[in-house]
Amino acid sequence: MARHGKRYIDAQKKAPTGPVSLEEAIAFVKANAGAKFDETVEVAMRLGVDIKKSDQTVRGTVNLPHGSGKKVRVIVFAAGSHADDAKAAGADEVGYEDLIEKVKNGWTDFDVAIATTDAMKEVRKIARVLGPRGLMPNPKTGTVTDDTAAAVKAAKGGKVDFRMDRSGNVCVLCGKRSFDADKLIGNIHVIVDAVKAERPAGAKGTFVRSLTVCSTMGVGVRVLIKESAE
Numbered sequence: 001m002a003r004h005g006k007r008y009i010d011a012q013k014k015a016p017t018g019p020v021s022l023e024e025a026i027a028f029v030k031a032n033a034g035a036k037f038d039e040t041v042e043v044a045m046r047l048g049v050d051i052k053k054s055d056q057t058v059r060g061t062v063n064l065p066h067g068s069g070k071k072v073r074v075i076v077f078a079a080g081s082h083a084d085d086a087k088a089a090g091a092d093e094v095g096y097e098d099l100i101e102k103v104k105n106g107w108t109d110f111d112v113a114i115a116t117t118d119a120m121k122e123v124r125k126i127a128r129v130l131g132p133r134g135l136m137p138n139p140k141t142g143t144v145t146d147d148t149a150a151a152v153k154a155a156k157g158g159k160v161d162f163r164m165d166r167s168g169n170v171c172v173l174c175g176k177r178s179f180d181a182d183k184l185i186g187n188i189h190v191i192v193d194a195v196k197a198e199r200p201a202g203a204k205g206t207f208v209r210s211l212t213v214c215s216t217m218g219v220g221v222r223v224l225i226k227e228s229a230e
Contacts, residue, residue, distance in 0.1 A: 005217075007032075007033065007034055007035070007217075008034055008217065008218070008219060010032075011032035011034065011218060011219045012219050014028075014032065015028065015032075015219045015221060016028065016221055016222070018222065019222040019223060019224045019225070020221065020222070020223065020224065021223070021224055022185055022188060022213070022223050022224075023181070023185065024221075025213045025221040025222075025223045026041075026181045026184050026185055026188075026213065027181060028219075028221050029041060029177065029213055029214065029215050029218060029221060030177055030181060030184075032218060032219065033177065033215070033218065034215050034216060034217030034218030034219070035215075035216065035217045035218075038069075038176050038177055038178045039176070039177045039215035039216040039217060039218060040069070040070065040173050040175075040176060040177075040215065040216045041173070041174050041175050041176065041177055041179070041184055041213065041214070041215050041216075042171055042172065042173050042174060042213070042214060042215075042216075043171070043172055043174050043188050043191055043192070043211065043212070043213050044169060044170070044171045044172075044211070044212045044213075044214070044220070045169065045170045045171075045192070045195060045208050045209075045210065045211050045212075046168060046169055046208075046209045046210040046211075047164060047168050047169070047170060047195075047203075047207060047208065047209065048168075048203060048204070048205050048206050048207050048208070048209050049164070049168050049200060049203050049207075050202070050203075051166065051167065051168045053202065055200060055201075055202060056200040056202055056203055057163075057164055057200070058162075058163070058164040058170060058195065058198045058199070058200065059140065059141075059161075059162065059163045059164065059198065060140070060141070060161070060162060060194055060195070060197070060198045061140075061141045061142060061159055061160065061161050061162070061194075062159070062160060062162065062172070062190055062191050062194035062195075063154065063157075063158055063159045063190075064158035064159070064160060064174065064175070064187045064190060064191070065158070065186055065187065065190055066158070066175060066179065066183035066184075066186055066187050067157065067158040067175070068158050068160055068173055068174075068175060069175050069176035069178070069179060070111075070173065070176075072111045072112055072155055072156050073092045073109065073110040073111045073112070074090075074091050074092055074110065074111065074112045074113075074114065074152050074155045074156060075091065075092060075093045075094070075095075075099065075110045075112070075113050075114070076091045076093075076094045076095075076113075076114045076115070076148050076151075076152065077095070077096060077099055077100060077113070077114070077115040077116065077119040077120075077122075077123050077137070078094060078096065078114075078115070078116045078119055078148055079096040079116075079118075079119070082116045082146060082148045083095070083096070083148070085147075085148045085149040086114070086148040086149065086151075086152050088149065089148065089149040089150075089152035089153050090152055090153070090156060091114075091148070091152045092110065093110070096119060096122070097122065100122055100123060100125070100126055103126050103129055103130065104125070104126050104129060106129070108129065108130075108133055108135065110135070111135075111155075112135070112143065112155040113130060113135045113136070113137050113143065114137055114143045114144075114145070114148060114151045114152065114155070115137040115143065115144055116144075116145070116146050116148065117144060117145070117146055120137065120144055123136075123137060134161070134163070141161050142154065142159070143155075160172060160173060162191070162194070162195060170195055172191050172195075174187040174188050174191055174213075175187050177215050177218075188213070192208065192211070195208070196208065206225075208225060209225075210222065210225070211223040211225060
């Protein structure tokens, strides 16, 4: 059984016992720190999908209008002018065969991997390293592209991926606890809209069944669905 510290226990005693407005949820999260550092704030959604059906998975990307507050480390598998463009855009590391070999040997000290269409043939050889960590470039998330400069800028500027887990939940970071409340709220509205836009055709009934906001080490607060998700 998990043990919680005094901060968490004290916050838990003050937490709302039922769903509240998004504004109230954010106010609580900001006022009740779970740690001394600037925690990441996340929004978690329970989706109304049939997890047994492969065609009802939910995955996509969203550009947060107020950024994520996270320093994102981006690498790019590219050569020639595409590599030059990626470097100019601020990629942390750019390479092709040499970078593939580095990752193949176990290096995964990065948050986003981007690859050009030509490079993907070789990048697929390290899928066993990238895939389990959610780092494999994918056309759907915009990380397989020949416009490497735009992809790097998007990744560093607030673009985040989301993917449903095996239990039908989606958890997405929406900023830092130090963000102004209106910025966190704005990011959350955009995230919910993006997830709803990926609703599978076969999903029936209410799509977003529950929505919870919490900080990294803080207490989760349920949000009224009618106000934020449906």
